Amino acid sequence: MKLTPRLALLLTLPPLLWAGNAVVGRAVRDAIPPMTLNALRWLLASMLLAPLARRLLADPREALKRWRSLAWLGFLGMGCYNALQYLALHTSSPLNVTLITASMPVWMLGVGALAYGVKPTRRQAAGAGLSLLGVALVIARGEPGALLAVRFVPGDLLMLLAIFTWAVYSWMLARPMRGLRPGETPDWNWAESLMSQLMFGVVFSAVAAGAEQVVVPTAIQWSPALVAALVYVAIGPSLIAYRCWGLGVAEAGPAVAGFFVNLTPVFAALISAALLGIAPAWYHGVAFALIVAGIVVSSR
Template sequence: MSSPPAHRLTPATLALLLIPPLMWAGNAVVGRLMQGVVPPVTLNFLRWVLALLMLLPVAGWVLRPGSGLWAHWRRFALLGLLGVGMYNSLQYMALKTSTPLNVTLVASSIPVWMLIMGRVLYGVAITRRAAVGAFMSLCGVVVVIARGDLGGLLSVQLVPGDLLVLLAALAWAWYSWLLARPPANEPAAIKADWAAFLLAQMVFGLVWSGAFTAAEWITLPALPAGQSAIQWGWPLVAGLLFVAVGPSLLAYRSWGAAVARVGPATASVFSNLTPLFAALMSATLLREPPQLYHLAGFVLIVGGILVSSRR
C-alpha cells in the first residue's frame, strides 16, 4: 500500500507553521521587556489567569464533575506543573540575566533532551544517527552558553539564566513525553478538544504557579517606601494581553492544527525558526544584535536536529 501524499504547503498551512515560532520568539522578547515591570513568576501566573478566563466560555464544560478530568487529576496536575507552572516561569526568570536570543537558542535543544529522556525514562533506543545529531545540538548549546569562547570554556562564568533555561528545556521535554504517551483510558472528549485539554492543564497549573508566585513575593527584597514590585500601566497590560493570547492560545492552537496537516517532523523544522525571529525582534526592539557565536550555535543545534530526525 502506498503512503498518503504529503500535505501541500499552502499559504494557510504556512501561516499555521509560522505563527507558533513567531509567538514564542515574541514571548521571550516581551518577557525581557517586562523585567523591572513585574516579577517573572508573577508574570507567568497573570498570563495563565487571563488565558484561563478566555478559554472558560468555550471549554468550561471540562470542569464539570462528569467530564473525566477529576478522575485523571494526577496526570493533569503533572502536565500543569511542567507546562504551565514551570516552563515559562523558568524562562521568564532566565530573561533577568540572559537575552531572548540565548534563551530561545538553548530552548531549541529540547528535541535532544527528549531523545535522552526517552532513553532514560521510557527505554526508547537511540540510533547512531540520533546520537550524532544529539551531540551536534549539545555542542551548539555549549557554544551559546560559552558565548563563543570555547578556549576559555572551563573558566566561563555561567549566568543564572543559562541554567534556568536548561531546567525549562528539561521540564518541557518531560511534558512532551507525557503528551506523546497518554494513558489508554484518557477521556476521549478532552483529548479531542484542544481548548478543553489546555484548560484541564491550566486549572492545576495555576495552583502550582500560584504557590510559586507566593514564594516569589515572600523572597522579594524590601522596596523603598512608595515603590511597588509591579509597575501598573499600559506597558504591563499590553504585555500581559500579548503573552496570554499569542504564546498561550494562538500558538497552541496553530501548532496543533499544523502538526495535524504536515506531521510533527515538518512542523519541528519550522519551530527552529524561533531563535531567528527572536534575533530580529531583539535587534529591533531591545538593541541586542546577534553575534557570530549565535549563528554557529544555531547551525549546530538545527543541524543536529535535522540529522537525528532523518529517516
C-alpha cells in the same frame, strides 16, 4: 504532504509568537516579578479559554478523577517551564534563551532513553551532538576555550532546567499516565484538554507567585505597556500558538513541524534587534546553523 501557504503559516506563527514571548519577558523584567508574570499569564489565558471549554467547567468531575495525571502536566507545563523561562530572562538574553531552547531534541532523546527505554538511533545521536555543540557555543559566548573554565550565566542554567521540564512534560503527553491514555479520556476538544491542565497549572503558578512575594516582595509597576504585554503572552504564545501548532503538526507530522521550531532564534534575534537594541553576535549565527544541522540530521 504538500507545504501549502496555509500550512506554512500554521507552523511559522508559533515560533514567531514564542520568540515574542521571550523578548516581551525580557522587556518587562523590571516591571513585574517572573513568577507573578507567569501566574497572571495563565490566569488570563484560562479566563479567555473558559468560553471554549464550558463543557468541562460545567462538569469538572472527569478532570478531577484524573487529578494526579493532570496535576503533573499543569505543574511541568505551566507551573515550571514558563516560570523558569521568565526567571532566566532576568540574566540571559532572549536570543540565548531561544537558542538554548533549540536544543530541545537532545533533551527529548535523553528523557526518552532514561525514563521510557526509547533508545536513540545513531543518526539521532549525531544530530543531538551537533545541537549540543551549538548550545555550548552560546554558553561559551563564542570562545570554545572558555568552556574549560566556563561560568554559566544564571539564566542559561535556568533555561536548561526549563527545557528539561518541558521534555518531561512532552513525554508525559506522548506516553500518558493512567486516565489519559487512548480510550480512557473523555471526548474533550483542544480547548477542554488545555483547560484540564490549566485548572492545576494556574494553582501551581499562583502558589509560586505567592512564595515569590513572601521571599522577595516586589510591587508590580503597572503601565499600559505592561498590560499590553500580559495580553500578548496570554493570547499569542499561550492560546494562538498552541492551536496553530496542534493543527500544523496534525497535518504535516512532527518531523516536518520540528524544522519550524528552529525559526524561533531567528525571530528572537530580529525582534530583539528591533525592540531592545540587542544585536546578535557572530556566534549566535554559527550556533543556530549547528542546531539546525542537528535537527536535519536527526530527522532525516
